[in-house]
Amino acid sequence: MNGANLDDLVDLLGRWASGRGPLYLLLASRLRVLIDDGVLPPDEPLPPDRVLARRLAVGRGTVVAAYDLLQQEGRVVRRQGSGTRVAALDLPATRTADGVPANPLMQHILHPPDGVQLLTCAAPHDPPAAMFEAYEEAAARLKGTWDLGYQPAGNPALRAALADYYCARGLRTTPDEIMVTTGAQQALTLLTALLVAPGDTVLTESPTYPGALEAFRHASAVVKPGTPEQLRERPALAYFVPTARNPDGAVMPNSERRRLAALAAQYDVPLIDDEVCAELCFSGETPPPTAAYGPGNGQVEQVVTVGSLSKLVWGGLRVGWIRAAAPLVSRLSRLRAVHDLGGEVLGQLAAAALLRRLDEVREARVRTLRARHDHLCAELRERLPSWSFEPARGGQTIWVRLPRGEVDAFAQVALRHGVAVPPGRSFDPLGGHAGHMRLHFLFPEDELSRAVNNLAAAWASFDGAGRAVSRHALIV
Template identity: 40%
Template sequence: MDLLDGSGLRFPADQVARMMVGTGARSGPLYRQLSDSLAELIDRGELPPSAVLPPERALATALTVSRTTVVAAYQALRESGRLERRQGSGTRVRADRGRETVSNSLLAGDHAASQFLDGPLATIDFATAALPSLDLVADVASSLTRDDYLRLTSSHHGYHLRGLTALRERIARWYSDGGVPTTPEEILITSGAQQALELVARGCLHPGDGVIVEQPTYRGALEAFSRTGSRLRPVRADEDGLDVRSLETLLRTGSPRLVYVQAAVHNPTGAVLSEDRRQRLARLVDQHEFVLVDDTSLAGTGFAEGPGTPALGSHERIVTIGSMSKLFWGGLRLGWIRAVPQVVSRLAQVRGITDLGSSLVAQEVAVRLLDHSSAASAERRSTLPGGLRTLTDLLATQLPDWTWQQPRGGASLWVRLPQGDATHLAQLALRYGVALLPGSVFSADGSTDNHTRLPFALPPATLHSGITRLAQAWQTYLERGAVDVTVTSTIT
């Protein structure tokens, strides 16, 4: 986004379209749905005072509506006192809506956490790919007694930057049992894998550093690296994961500071890095001076039984990120970093600037849950492929021209549209009651907008209803293009 007059931010049309996912009303005149959605973003501060909105024609194209609809929506917002039009500088959020407490640059709501800000969407939620909790989480958590809590609270003041010793020991033993010798000093507990990524980005990168990422890749990683001012360069990934040959070619043209990969199970494609590529990638770490960050958040969700630990190795420049969220439950908010002790110490210091440690109660539950990791993986293997079959059967019947890369794990399907782009389709899908993420958000250069990610860890009835609505939206998209479509949703 470009700064204007030192205060206003220019919001491109496609970004505004993505920010609108899950906001506003879902019935009534289309211009009113649009104005309500923008009003919600303005009132929440995600379109802050002095923000410059896209021209009517550009926003109409991004939303797949007529320019008349956008003109009417902007007029309604001007009448309500939210927008103002300045000659020669376009349409802006009114500058006198109160002084900003937080920097404008931090309030642009097109980010990976947007879908979690306001609880469940009123629509069918295909925008997130979170997995449901396993029953054993409740079983294990409820097994803690008062004596367990007394022991925990009486033995420690509650602040521990590195994490509960027992949990670090348990994770270290898990890696060691899997063939990667690890000590507790090589483990840093974090409040989820996203915090782990943020710590690695802040601890390892400076503005202008080169970062190589897969294409596509996890949206949260792109945001974490971008916030450091790093230069992102994509490298192709396919059904076998990161294309290591392409990476080798890229390494000859420059020396990146960091390479980010998802070797265990990839988000959003569900690919698993082949054994040959794993070995070649490990050799590249020896041959070049870059930090290899291996995000294994989806480890344990593979459809085939794999090795005990997914770590690529224990090289001094390999940093492994792990998580409890996908295998067990996202509500635990626990992840970890595995690295050499010097790196762990440095990242613990970085963490201490904003956070004094993760919940010790959740960590105590995690210690016990890890004793059930094999059972948890087996349960994911028994349930996730069934959801995938349901989704692909529905797509084959209702959207037969859509194609996909067959995943080998995870909870999402990476789908290619036969024509058009997912940013525009996502806006039409909202009018049919389905929240959808365009593939461009999973790309360093936005070039994957002919794809979308569809979750399949949902009840069959929800998948059936969602794909039926999505097929209706797709048909409208093909037939009407950028012409107004009036749809009254019946969302249940």
């Protein structure tokens, strides 16, 4: 990078060191924003470690650590002899019509590639009839009222319905312990903003939901993979998906669930129990929330439960929630009020109506998902017998391992054959699982067959090599 460009980068970094936390995390956080916003475009060279360190008046180790972290996330590529560059994006439509680079996290939503099956977005496309009926009921209920929706904690009717829902699952809950959010992703973002400071450690499983990893990284946290036993190290926050885990559909045994709750209580670690897919167990039984595994069936106050209707009902139903101790809900509500005075009222009233028909909606969705899961597994075994995977026990996705090569490179070949797949590095806090990918089974059987046929054609032409590219397509 020449002197002029170095000056430009320093100007773009601005007051990057003015926040709290280790300098390398603050530098990585600012560079991450510049990359994700397209200000630093694909293939843009970044200054050598020593050059940037000297210009920023920091130790070389600060720059090296920041670059290494961004490399783990797939945002930069570092090669000896050729330096550090922003990761290339060999995907279509990386710029908007006005020439502004699109955020790579959003490109498959903002600019869907023509004729490509998106296996990157695991959200149901086919809402049930019950949802439309719930909206009709909600509209009738709303008519004649003057509810403006300025309720940061959520609509009272929905908070009461969610409290009843958790009581029925063995976790005593009052409406004051419920906060409604615009989807589970907002819930994770609010919790991270409140509980995590720059430089704090967040403990997660691996693999895990990449949307959570992004929220933690943007808070300049140090994200570490681990097991429940590592709660002994007292991280600032822990994040687990015990039921129908995204990406592999695993279900944590009750004994381990109880151990997880006990460790969170013993070491006073806030623990997020992500239950977004909890109602999608193929057994037809939904385990109790982790917070219900306290001594004598009491609740564990350190456990914060996050839920949503977007996976059970429809991806476009942006209604999620947080179940937590009332003081924490109050703090979260004050934080949300700064940015968002409240969610859309009609959707919240429809969600309350849907909760009354939960058994009906769940049984239909699980029946459909189980059939599509079995179909996808059968197709993979027949067409791609060298690929390995474990059948899911719930949820919407399976976790597949290639026998050779990295999925970053295979994903480009698959895209040219009409299928977009999310590489496994996105699901690992340290950028591991390079040979894995997540496949969802939300499409009807004929579309799943077509996707597998295209994947098989791509695999037949894949030699296990290829240039690695950014994995940050939208993955939910």
